[in-house]
Amino acid sequence: MLNQSSDLDRLFYALADPARRAIVERLSRGPASVGELARPLPMSLPSVMQHIGILEAEGLVRSQKIGRVRMCTFEPQKLQGAEQWINARRNRVGTSARPVG
Amino acid sequence: MLNQSSDLDRLFYALADPARRAIVERLSRGPASVGELARPLPMSLPSVMQHIGILEAEGLVRSQKIGRVRMCTFEPQKLQGAEQWINARRNRVGTSARPVG
Numbered sequence: 001m002l003n004q005s006s007d008l009d010r011l012f013y014a015l016a017d018p019a020r021r022a023i024v025e026r027l028s029r030g031p032a033s034v035g036e037l038a039r040p041l042p043m044s045l046p047s048v049m050q051h052i053g054i055l056e057a058e059g060l061v062r063s064q065k066i067g068r069v070r071m072c073t074f075e076p077q078k079l080q081g082a083e084q085w086i087n088a089r090r091n092r093v094g095t096s097a098r099p100v101g
Numbered sequence: 102m103l104n105q106s107s108d109l110d111r112l113f114y115a116l117a118d119p120a121r122r123a124i125v126e127r128l129s130r131g132p133a134s135v136g137e138l139a140r141p142l143p144m145s146l147p148s149v150m151q152h153i154g155i156l157e158a159e160g161l162v163r164s165q166k167i168g169r170v171r172m173c174t175f176e177p178q179k180l181q182g183a184e185q186w187i188n189a190r191r192n193r194v195g196t197s198a199r200p201v202g
Contacts, residue, residue: 016110016111029193079187082116086183090180
């Protein structure tokens with residue numbers, strides 16, 4: 001049972017960092033360059049690129065070099081696994097928590 | 102901006118482990134003792150109790166000693182923060198991704 005969970009492990013782990021969530025939040029409003037993503041974050045550009053790399057590895061972000069600029073795009077459907085897991089937990093309780101008798 | 106995120110950091114981190122998700126999945130079907138939670142997990146009882154402790158610290162699980170047994174209950178409303186964050190990202194894209202013109 002535990003073996004098949006690694007996708008969700010990595011997805012939730014990717015979301016467990018405030019810088020990575022800030023990057024996803026920014027990209028959910030539209031594509032942005034690495035420089036734009038880095039500007040509001042209190043860290044070095046290499047650190048930001050490392051966070052983007054983790055998000056890309058999970059498929060949450062795609063990036064593409066356009067001329068001298070690397071543009072990033074958000075892939076919202078990749079949040080689906082996390083959303084479904086959470087919904088399933090909440091719904092199941094909604095069903096089973098009714099008092100019996 | 103990043104300072105206010107620590108609740109979500111810890112919530113997503115709590116969900117990033119297959120044993121902790123297995124515990125939440127079991128408890129979403131109804132209360133269980135620590136022993137029942139430990140039985141299907143491939144790890145020692147102290148490890149299981151450590152995972153339960155992390156879930157309790159996030160408020161996802163409550164536990165109470167009844168006689169000689171510690172019973173655990175799931176608190177589904179504590180998933181709400183994660184659910185809302187994910188929904189907000191997906192919905193925003195749904196709105197802004199429409200082609201203009």
